[in-house]
Amino acid sequence: MHDHPTLDGYAWPTCSPCGRELWVAEAGRLACRPCEESTATRIAELPALFRRLDTTASLMRGARRSGGGSSGSKNPPIPPRLEVLALVGPGGVAARLRDIEDAWRSALGWTVAPWRGSPAQAVPQHAAFLANNLLWACGSYESVGQDVDDLRRLHGECVALVNDERRPGRVQIGACPARYDDDSLCGQPLTATAASHRVRCGGCGSRWETLGEWRELRAAQERVAEEQQRREEVAA
Structure with missing residues (x-):
């Protein structure tokens, strides 16, 4: 149970990443301490996960990790794992961490960090910056919810590939x-996966997590469809 009083007509502050009501001791924060702690763990693990992905064994399907096999084999090279290359190359882990760091630096009024070389060189430095400033972000940065969610997804992608998991597709x-x-409709396409009960709009940030919220989502979609149909009928 939360330790705050119940006040009629008052909306108690909630955690931006997970939506849970904040404790009294968390007053003034934008993210709860459990979200901060889990995000700190993910940030700390990302450099090691990146190193495991950025190896020949991870990049090549079925490549041997050590010993046995001639370097002069006439067999064609094993096809690269494109999903791994996407994370270790340009636009991958390093770039996604850099984008979060740059946004935090901008909010803090600091200069954007200079280029740090290759992704292998950059990832540990980006992770160190985010770890050092996570407490500030959870307490003061309005977009921390989106960044916590992005870090969770990035960490999940890395873990899945390191463990050679087959992630379910999205529908x-x-x-x-x-x-x-202004009453304008968001209209962003939504997707869901069997791996998670959460649905989050990448456009406006709305989220639906429980069975009841899923029903509300479907009902709202049906209302929008009915409104559009009525407008089309009037126009015809």
Whole structure:
């Protein structure tokens, strides 16, 4: 149970990443301490995960990790794992961490960090910066929820590839029915996967996690579809 009083008509502050109500001791924070701790663990693990991915054995399907085999083999090279190359190359882990670091530096009023060389050189430095400034982000950075979610996904992708897991595909589940303050419709395509009960809109940030919220999502989508159909009928 939370240790805060129940006040009628008052919306108690919630954690931006997970949506849980904050404790009194967490007053003023944007992210709860469990989210901070789990994110800190993921950040700390990313450099080692990257090193494991950035090896010939990980990049080549079925490559031997050590010994046995002639270097002069006439067999064709094993096809590279493109999903691994996407994470270790340009636009991969290093770039995704860099984007978060640059956003935090901008919010802090600091200069953007200079280029740090190859992704292998950059990842540990990006991770160190994020680890050192995570407490600030959880307490003061308005977009921390998105960054915590991005770090969770990035860590999950790395773990899945390191463990050679086959991640389930995503399926389209319709458009986002949320509306902005000016009553305009978001309309961003939504996807879901059997690996998670969470649905999050990449456009407006709306999320649905429980069975009840999934039903609300479907009902809202149906209302939007009915409104669009009525407009089309009037226009015809």
